[in-house]
Amino acid sequence: MPQDAIRDASVVLHLEVSVAEGRREDFLDFCRRAFPVYESVGGCRMALYEDPAKPGRFFETGYYAAPADYARAERALEEDPVQAALIKEWRGLLAAPPRVSVVHRRALLEPKA
Template identity: 35%
Template sequence: MGDVLSGKPTWRGARPNLPAGPVVSLAYKVPVAKRGELLALLSDAFPFYERPGGIRMGLYESRDEPGLFLEVVAYASEADREADDLRLETPAYKEVLANWHALMEGELQVMRLQPVELGASALEIAPASPGDIEAIWHQRWGLPVHTLHRHFWPGEVQGLGAFTGTGLLRGLITWAQEGETVEIVSMDALEPRRGTGTLLLEALEKQLFAEGVRSLRTMVSNDNGDSTAFFQKHGYRLVEIHRDAVERIRQAKPSIPERGKYGIPIRDLWELRKEL
């Protein structure tokens, strides 16, 4: 609960990795004396609400008025929101809601929101938390993430995220430093071809150059021509093909598929480098 929502000085709280579907915001007041009861209730209620999948909850508290809370309920799709509405009629949900309402003073303000498409220029680049990294990796890569010589867990890398003004995470780049070289471990743009990847890569290169880093490398599997083209467009050069590297990694991570994009067998890692 204590993390500051970057760029939003009025509210403090958790910044969830929100899905890109409909959002419901709930604003309400709780007596300061009952604040602890509310947090205890929601600590159990949030996992309960999220369990069916397709739902992500976030909680914020006003900096200026303690006890004034904003809950954000984000859905992966309209179908997930409609299914959640039906679950509200079940006895278990009604019990949680009754306990929640009992803590409030004043009226509950509900707002239903629809996502608005924004270009990369509207995104804020900010450090990504281990929770942000874990959420994206779990969704897109599986844990841990393997590169040529080792595997990484979310807490072992640094990350930059591309966030909308409401905290939606729309892209992520992670890296780890080995000696004088930095390896880009992962790059994810959740809405491809909108400039998010370029924004993240340029921000990372600028930051690393200021820190004295002069060499960057990344590994791309042989089926991923789109990523290879992206990095080459930004000045990276193919320096080595590590034959059968993915075959060796697959022994430790059997979930890696045999075939990837365009049905190409996934066997090798291509190493690309750039001198800053």
């Protein structure tokens, strides 16, 4: 998925997470390993953002080219044993359950003349 595809993503997944105390570096190492696996399904670009005002608070963001790409990625999380193992490992790094939101791009309304 090309870099500019982030701007044009049709579906965006936001995972707001709090990393367990003392596990920041483990979490960053995990993301370095896991993001390429998630992206390998196709039509996805992952990004990680950190809140400088709140240590341990991160936003994992998945940018999907189309709704079908998001659906395929969700299936892979359930069906692919490698991804299932990654999710289990990920949960062990968190201090609390993640806050999850999925948003879909909508066309802007054109002003009436």
